[in-house]
Amino acid sequence: MTHSLIIGIDYDENGEYIRMWVPELCRIENKKIHVPWTLNASDLKGIKIGDDYPKPIVVAKEWARQLERVTNTVIYAFVYLHES
Numbered sequence: 001m002t003h004s005l006i007i008g009i010d011y012d013e014n015g016e017y018i019r020m021w022v023p024e025l026c027r028i029e030n031k032k033i034h035v036p037w038t039l040n041a042s043d044l045k046g047i048k049i050g051d052d053y054p055k056p057i058v059v060a061k062e063w064a065r066q067l068e069r070v071t072n073t074v075i076y077a078f079v080y081l082h083e084s
Helices: 004-011 016-021 061-080
Strands: none
Touching: 004 016, 004 061
16 A cells, blocks of 8 residues: 555645645645644644644554654655755
8 A cells, every 4th residue: 555645745746736625734835735744833834733734643553653654754755855
């Protein structure tokens, strides 16, 4: 199974689809829109995670470590290395 973050970044690199269907995130920069829960306050542009946009769903403990590893890899590889 492919990680949903990878699919989102591959097919919606600049977040147009996300902006259309999740208007709460429309002010976030292109690639960073895929990982709003990882951003600092200045990148969130006034959006409050937990109020304006939901916090991530809690995952079972046995999946948490794997999810964190995949998420960190995706964030590093696609968001921070490929900024233009």
